[in-house]
Amino acid sequence: MNTPFLDTWINRTMGIPHSSTAGLEAFKSRQLAALNRTITHAREHSRFYKQSLSGIKDVPLRALKDMAALPFTRPADIQENPKGFLALSQGEISRIVTLNTSGTTAAPKRIFFTDEDLGRVVDFFTAVLTTIMNPGETGLIFLPGDTRASAGDLIRTAMQAAQARPKVPGIIRDFGPAADLVRSTRPSLLIGMPVQILALCEYMKLTGTLSDIAHVILTADYVPAPLVDRVEDLLGATVLNHYGMTEIGFGGAIQCPAREGLHLRHPDLFFEIIDPAGPPLPAGQWGEVVITTLNRKGMPLIRYRTGDVSRILDAPCACGSPFPRLDRIRNRQRLNADTANRQNLTMADLDDLLFSLPGVVDFTACIQNKIDSEQGIPTLDIEIMGLEPLTQRIQIDPGPSPGLTMALETGRLRMGRITVRAFDFRNTYVTKRQIQFNSHGLT
Structure with a gap:
C-alpha cells in the first residue's frame, strides 16, 4: 500500500x-x-447516565x-431499559434495531x-472500501440489505460513495445462484x-x-x-x-492487507482493554474489550462491556500507520454466559479446532447436562457437517x-x-452459531 491504512480518513475526520x-x-x-463531549451529552440528556454518572x-x-473512574455499561442495562439511554x-x-438474545x-x-450516527458508519466503511477497491469494480455483499440502514444497506451506500458497484444479494439461501x-x-x-463464505467457496x-x-x-x-x-487457498x-457489533454502530475495526491487527474506528470509538475484575490493562495484555462511543447523538454508550477478548497493539503497523490497533478477537466471553463459568468453553475454541479439519464446513455443539451422566459431568456432543470424503467416525484431538x-x-x-453428516448446500446456515446447553433431569 502507498499510504497507511485509514490514516488519511482518521487525520481528516479528527483534524490531525x-x-x-x-x-x-x-x-x-x-x-x-x-470523550468529554460524550460524557457531558450523556449526563445531561440520557436518564441512564444522569443516574450512573451522578457521583462522578x-x-x-x-x-x-x-x-x-467511570462505571461500566453492561448489555443487561440496555435490555432492562433501552429508552433510558x-x-x-x-x-x-x-432507525431502531432490535437484538434478540439467542x-x-x-x-x-x-x-x-x-x-x-448512521452517516458516520457509512463514512467509516467508505474509507475502508476506498483503500481496497478501484472505481468501477464490483463488490458482492452477502449480508441483510433489504431494510433501510441494515448492515448490507449501509455498506452498499459506502461502496457507492467509493465509486464502486455494489450488489446486495443478502444472506445466502441457495449456494447455486450465489455461485x-x-x-x-x-x-x-x-x-x-465466515461459514457462509467458506461454504460458497467449497460449492464453487x-x-x-x-x-x-x-x-x-x-x-x-x-x-x-x-x-x-x-478461503484464501480456494x-x-x-x-x-472485520470486528463490529450493532450496539457500537456496526463498524468497529478491520484488518488492512498487512494483517497486523485490526485498525480501529478511532474518530467514533474509544477502546479500552480491562481485566474482567475491572482495572484497565496496558497495551499488549489480553483482556475484555470495552468501548465508548464518540460523537454518537442518539444513544451514547460509555464503557460498554462487549464480552469479547483481545489486546491493544501500539507498535506501528507494517502498512505504516502509527495508531493503536486491536489484535484478533481471541474468543467471545458472552457465548459461554449460560454455563455460569462451569466449562469456560466458547464456540471460538471449537471453531479454531474443527475448521482446521479438511472438509468441515460447519458444525453444531451441544453440552448435555444429565443428572444420570457419568459422575454428573456435562457431556459435549458435536455434529460435523462436511464434504466427502469425511468418514462417519472422526477422532478429535483437543490439544x-x-x-x-x-x-x-x-x-x-x-x-x-x-x-458426521453431509453438508446440505440447500440449507441456509444463518442461525446464530453458539454452543447449545441442554439440561435433563436437573432440579
Whole structure:
C-alpha cells in the first residue's frame, strides 16, 4: 500500500495534520475532547447516565486514563431499559434495531440511531472500501440489505460513495445462484459471514466455478484462522477480518492487507482493554474489550462491556500507520454466559479446532447436562457437517484448543458423541452459531 491504512480518513475526520509523533499527541488530545463531549451529552440528556454518572466529580477528564473512574455499561442495562439511554427525543431517531438474545428469555436490546450516527458508519466503511477497491469494480455483499440502514444497506451506500458497484444479494439461501452471481459479475470483493463464505467457496470448487477474487471481508461472527486459510487457498484472495457489533454502530475495526491487527474506528470509538475484575490493562495484555462511543447523538454508550477478548497493539503497523490497533478477537466471553463459568468453553475454541479439519464446513455443539451422566459431568456432543470424503467416525484431538483441553483435563466436561453428516448446500446456515446447553433431569 502507498499510504497507511485509514490514516488519511482518521487525520481528516479528527483534524490531525499528520501521523508523526506530534500527530499522535494531537490524536490523544482529540479523543480526550470527544470523550468529554460524550460524557457531558450523556449526563445531561440520557436518564441512564444522569443516574450512573451522578457521583462522578472529576469531569471533564484530564487524561485518557481517567476513564477508569467511570462505571461500566453492561448489555443487561440496555435490555432492562433501552429508552433510558436515549439522549435525544425519539422523534429525532431514524432507525431502531432490535437484538434478540439467542437461547435466553432476556428482553431484547433496542439500539437507537440518528441519521448523523448512521452517516458516520457509512463514512467509516467508505474509507475502508476506498483503500481496497478501484472505481468501477464490483463488490458482492452477502449480508441483510433489504431494510433501510441494515448492515448490507449501509455498506452498499459506502461502496457507492467509493465509486464502486455494489450488489446486495443478502444472506445466502441457495449456494447455486450465489455461485452464478459470482461467476457473472466477477467481483473484486466478497463480504459475508465466515461459514457462509467458506461454504460458497467449497460449492464453487465442487462445481468448477471458482474465481480469482482480490479481497474478502469476513464479518458478523468469530473468524477462525483455519477458516481464513482455507478461503484464501480456494480463492487466492486476501481475507480481512472485520470486528463490529450493532450496539457500537456496526463498524468497529478491520484488518488492512498487512494483517497486523485490526485498525480501529478511532474518530467514533474509544477502546479500552480491562481485566474482567475491572482495572484497565496496558497495551499488549489480553483482556475484555470495552468501548465508548464518540460523537454518537442518539444513544451514547460509555464503557460498554462487549464480552469479547483481545489486546491493544501500539507498535506501528507494517502498512505504516502509527495508531493503536486491536489484535484478533481471541474468543467471545458472552457465548459461554449460560454455563455460569462451569466449562469456560466458547464456540471460538471449537471453531479454531474443527475448521482446521479438511472438509468441515460447519458444525453444531451441544453440552448435555444429565443428572444420570457419568459422575454428573456435562457431556459435549458435536455434529460435523462436511464434504466427502469425511468418514462417519472422526477422532478429535483437543490439544490445539486450550479451552477444550482445560475443560476436559479439569473434569468440568467430557467428550460425548461425534457424528458426521453431509453438508446440505440447500440449507441456509444463518442461525446464530453458539454452543447449545441442554439440561435433563436437573432440579
